[in-house]
Amino acid sequence: MPSSSPPNLTMASVYKSVSKTGAKPPSPDEPDKKNKQRVLVLTSRGVTYRHRHLLNDLVAMLPHSRKDAKLDTKSKLYHLNEIADLYNCNNILFFEARKRQDLYVWLSKAPNGPCVKMHLQNLHTMEELHFTGNALKGSRPLLSFDARFDATPAMQLIKEMLHHTFGVPKGARKSKPFTDHVISFTIADGKIWFRNYQISEAEVAKSVDPDAPKSKAVETELSLVEIGPRFVMTPIVILEGSFGGPVIYENKEFVSPNALRAEIRNRKAQKYHARTQEKTKREVKMKALGIEEGREKGELDDDVLFT
Amino acid sequence: MGKSKLKSALLQHQGRDPIREKQKKLSRRQPKSLCRRGGNGEKEEEEGEEEGGNVVPELVDIVTLASEGMLKSAMETEEKHTESDPEEEEVQDSNSANRGEEVEEVEEIESDSDIPLSDVSASDLDSDTDHPPHQKLTTNNTLALTASLARISLPRTLLFSETLLVTTPEPTAILDIHDDLARELTFYKQALSAANEGRDKILAEGGQFSRPVDYFAEMLKDDEHMGKIRQKLLDEAAGTRAAQEARKQRDLKKFGKKVQVARLQERERGKREMLERVKVLKRKRQGAETETATETDMFDVALEEAVKGRRGDSRDGISHKRQKKDQKYGFGGKKRFAKSTDAKSSGDLSGFSSKKNRAQFTGVKKRKPAMRPGKSKRAGGGGGRMR
Numbered sequence: 001m002p003s004s005s006p007p008n009l010t011m012a013s014v015y016k017s018v019s020k021t022g023a024k025p026p027s028p029d030e031p032d033k034k035n036k037q038r039v040l041v042l043t044s045r046g047v048t049y050r051h052r053h054l055l056n057d058l059v060a061m062l063p064h065s066r067k068d069a070k071l072d073t074k075s076k077l078y079h080l081n082e083i084a085d086l087y088n089c090n091n092i093l094f095f096e097a098r099k100r101q102d103l104y105v106w107l108s109k110a111p112n113g114p115c116v117k118m119h120l121q122n123l124h125t126m127e128e129l130h131f132t133g134n135a136l137k138g139s140r141p142l143l144s145f146d147a148r149f150d151a152t153p154a155m156q157l158i159k160e161m162l163h164h165t166f167g168v169p170k171g172a173r174k175s176k177p178f179t180d181h182v183i184s185f186t187i188a189d190g191k192i193w194f195r196n197y198q199i200s201e202a203e204v205a206k207s208v209d210p211d212a213p214k215s216k217a218v219e220t221e222l223s224l225v226e227i228g229p230r231f232v233m234t235p236i237v238i239l240e241g242s243f244g245g246p247v248i249y250e251n252k253e254f255v256s257p258n259a260l261r262a263e264i265r266n267r268k269a270q271k272y273h274a275r276t277q278e279k280t281k282r283e284v285k286m287k288a289l290g291i292e293e294g295r296e297k298g299e300l301d302d303d304v305l306f307t
Numbered sequence: 308m309g310k311s312k313l314k315s316a317l318l319q320h321q322g323r324d325p326i327r328e329k330q331k332k333l334s335r336r337q338p339k340s341l342c343r344r345g346g347n348g349e350k351e352e353e354e355g356e357e358e359g360g361n362v363v364p365e366l367v368d369i370v371t372l373a374s375e376g377m378l379k380s381a382m383e384t385e386e387k388h389t390e391s392d393p394e395e396e397e398v399q400d401s402n403s404a405n406r407g408e409e410v411e412e413v414e415e416i417e418s419d420s421d422i423p424l425s426d427v428s429a430s431d432l433d434s435d436t437d438h439p440p441h442q443k444l445t446t447n448n449t450l451a452l453t454a455s456l457a458r459i460s461l462p463r464t465l466l467f468s469e470t471l472l473v474t475t476p477e478p479t480a481i482l483d484i485h486d487d488l489a490r491e492l493t494f495y496k497q498a499l500s501a502a503n504e505g506r507d508k509i510l511a512e513g514g515q516f517s518r519p520v521d522y523f524a525e526m527l528k529d530d531e532h533m534g535k536i537r538q539k540l541l542d543e544a545a546g547t548r549a550a551q552e553a554r555k556q557r558d559l560k561k562f563g564k565k566v567q568v569a570r571l572q573e574r575e576r577g578k579r580e581m582l583e584r585v586k587v588l589k590r591k592r593q594g595a596e597t598e599t600a601t602e603t604d605m606f607d608v609a610l611e612e613a614v615k616g617r618r619g620d621s622r623d624g625i626s627h628k629r630q631k632k633d634q635k636y637g638f639g640g641k642k643r644f645a646k647s648t649d650a651k652s653s654g655d656l657s658g659f660s661s662k663k664n665r666a667q668f669t670g671v672k673k674r675k676p677a678m679r680p681g682k683s684k685r686a687g688g689g690g691g692r693m694r
Contacts (some may be wrong), residue, residue, distance in 0.1 A: 035461055035469045046560040060527055114455040126528065130536050137517065137525045142471050144501030147478040153452035160460050163472055170469050178518040179471070179509060184498040197498045199506075201517055220517070222502050224495055227527065240451055248455065250446040 035169045040080070040089035040110070042068040047097040053125040055095060055227045061183075061196070062165075064172040065093070074098075077243040091165050091213070092242070095120075102257045105233060106243070107161045113241040118192070118233040119254065126228040130156035133198035133225035135181040140168040141196070144184040154249040155187065158235060162192075181227060190253055192233040192298035197224035222231055467508040473501040 041050060041059055047070070059067050066087045073079065074096060084092050092115075094106040103123065108115035143166060147157035166183055168175050179199070186193045195202055201220040238249035286292070461470065481493050509516045528536075625633075 018603065035465060109459050110509045112458070114459070127532065130539050132536055132540070133529045137527050139518075140471055142473060142501055142505040145472070145474045146497065147475045151478070152447075153449050153456065154447065157452055157456045157459075161471070163461075164459070164687040167471060168501050176518075176524060177515050178522070179505065179516050180518055182505070184494055184500050184501065186479055186481075186494055186497060188479070188490065188493075193490075193494065195494045195498065196504075197495070199502045222499065222506065224502065238452070238455075240455060244427055246448075246451070247446050248448040248451040249337050261419060 001114075022046060035167070037064055037091055037164050037167070037169045038085045038087070038089040039093050039165050040068060040087055041065045041067040041090040041093045042080075042083075042131050043095040044069055044071050044074050044097055046100055047095060047103070048100055048126060050123060050128075051095060051097055051103050053127060054123055054229055054231070057126045058093070060137060061141070062168060063174040064168055080108070081111045083241050091161075093165050099258075104236075107158075107165055108242045109161065109164070110242050113243075113245055114161075114244050114248065115240060116161055117236045117239075119236055119257070120231050120233050121257075122230065122232040123232045124228065129226075129228040129230065131226045131228050133181075133196075133200075133227035135198050135227055136176045136178065138168070138172075138174045139176040139178050139180050140170070140172075141166065141181050141183045142179055142199075143167050144182055146186045148187040149185070154235070154238060157238060157249075158192070159185070182224065190234065190251075192235070194229075194233065195230050196227045196229065198227050199223075200225055465507075466512060468512050468514045469511075471505060473504050475500065 035192075039062055041055060041062070043055055047055075053069075059065050065109045066089055068083060068087070071077075071080065071083075071094070077094070080092050080094060084090070090110055092106065092108040092110050094108070094131050094270060096103065096104040103120040105120045106115055107118070115164055143163055145159055145163075149155045182197045182199060184193075184195045184197065186195075200223050202223065203218045204221045234252050234254055235249075237247055238253070239245050240248050299305075368392055479493050479497055481490050483492060506516050526533075
């Protein structure tokens with residue numbers, strides 16, 4: 001039985017399935033036992049080179065992904081569903097750049113949702129990091145999740161979507177049958193931290209055991225070498241539909257980078273404001289007392305009288 | 308407010324202020340009505356979805372009913388003015404207890420803590436009710452979230468080799484998020500445990516885990532990139548080695564300077580000792596015995612005296628003084644033009660030293676005038692003279 005059954009079956013495949021059913025009745029949950037994922041990966045306009053490099057890194061890591069041209073619009077994101085449909089993708093990983101500095105990540109299950117919007121920061125691409133780790137292109141990663149992902153329903157949902165997006169399904173095109181890297185997601189400080197490690201195996205010094213040579217596999221000890229990239233994501237909002245629908249989760253702790261920058265600017269401006277205010281206050285006070293600052297000294301001034 | 312005198316007298320007797328009580332009740336009632344508003348909004352939102360739609364409106368109805376019931380009871384108490392405050396509290400409690408059986412989501416809607424700041428008027432903030440001010444209204448629709456999760460989640464029966472998903476048994480604990488080393492170590496440990504667990508599970512299912520040695524394929528980082536990384540590592544190593552070398556050189560230089568200074572001091576001391584010895588010698592020649600001089604000094608001086616005496620005492624019975632005087636004032640021979648130059652003397656360059664000539668013009672090293680020796684030296688040296 002073919003692993004993927006397209007909706008419009010050709011005659012040959014119909015015949016094949018019919019003849020197979022005759023031989024062996026397939027269990028009804030047979031097609032469910034497959035993990036079929038395809039990810040559409042693209043960015044909005046206005047990404048910087050680092051954002052682009054991160055995208056390239058991720059595309060290299062995800063053989064089940066389809067990279068598309070930059071999306072022109074930032075407001076009509078629901079068009080992404082059509083693009084995903086065009087490429088037979090059921091996941092969308094969309095990078096939205098704002099003001100050429102802030103990067104937002106949308107993870108979506110096309111076409112019916114849900115979708116998650118996250119703010120991506122502390123971004124370091126593979127090239128910048130100079131890590132010595134390396135892995136096969138297209139090998140399937142082990143996905144390591146923090147147990148905190150199971151604590152709240154929102155995080156459970158995010159975990160599932162991260163799993164669909166970053167987990168390479170078995171038998172994906174160009175995927176390799178070996179596992180040589182781990183992608184770990186950890187929740188700390190209300191953020192999701194992404195790390196990618198190579199699994200390096202080193203043979204352990206053999207213990208003098210009489211039944212050791214029986215086992216064919218050599219005992220190896222695992223250690224990790226980081227590959228990169230690194231980034232941190234803060235969940236902002238979860239929508240029920242794909243790029244639309246009601247808001248079912250909103251992170252109230254998230255402060256938008258715009259607000260943060262404004263706050264910093266205001267704090268700086270406050271200094272000047274306080275100074276000018278103090279100055280005018282003093283001027284008013286002097287005027288009220290009838291003292292002019294630039295006035296010539298008269299005969300009866302203290303400075304003249306008691307020299 | 309047309310109140311009977313009897314009633315007001317009663318109130319006065321009980322020591323209660325009806326106006327204040329009314330204000331209190333109003334302020335207490337306001338958040339509830341706000342909640343009701345929020346609840347209705349939620350209801351509209353919920354109706355949009357498939358699963359949670361038929362559950363939530365019912366709950367909201369209960370809420371509205373309950374709050375209305377509370378309103379009624381509050382009004383009753385207001386009219387009667389006989390029930391005291393604690394009793395009203397009890398009414399509230401019983402209401403909330405009834406509602407406590409419902410889903411927690413309703414409680415979230417109900418809870419007074421999540422009221423947008425804009426909806427709370429200033430009078431509310433001024434009164435005795437205290438709300439923690441929240442800027443944002445938290446949305447955390449548990450029902451919808453779980454429904455969405457159920458819709459997209461993969462079947463639990465999938466083999467491990469299909470999902471390759473590992474969850475840590477316990478949540479990771481990072482004490483200080485800004486401690487880079489500890490944080491990265493936590494991540495590393497998490498990933499390592501996942502790798503070990505994953506390997507065991509894959510091998511248990513009979514899958515392949517490690518790549519054979521002779522299996523070559525395109526890598527995530529190409530050779531050029533890896534070369535760059537190697538170059539970077541080499542550069543770093545070279546840099547650290549160079550820095551170490553430089554530090555060693557610097558230390559050596561410092562040490563060398565110390566040695567040089569020590570040598571100079573040694574030379575200086577030798578010179579001073581020499582001068583002192585000469586001084587002592589002179590004094591001896593003058594016949595002044597020094598009591599301070601030690602035996603060795605005396606021995607030395609005697610030796611030198613012997614050496615000097617033989618050389619400078621007198622030549623052919625002529626005293627040194629006479630010799631000098633003869634040289635100065637003349638004794639025998641022609642005196643005239645003795646000091647004037649002639650062809651031979653002007654051609655004589657034996658006294659010329661180019662080094663000295665140069666030193667004269669550059670004039671870089673001017674000799675310091677000899678310092679007056681310290682008091683202890685003077686006291687030590689001139690002990691004999693003082694007496």
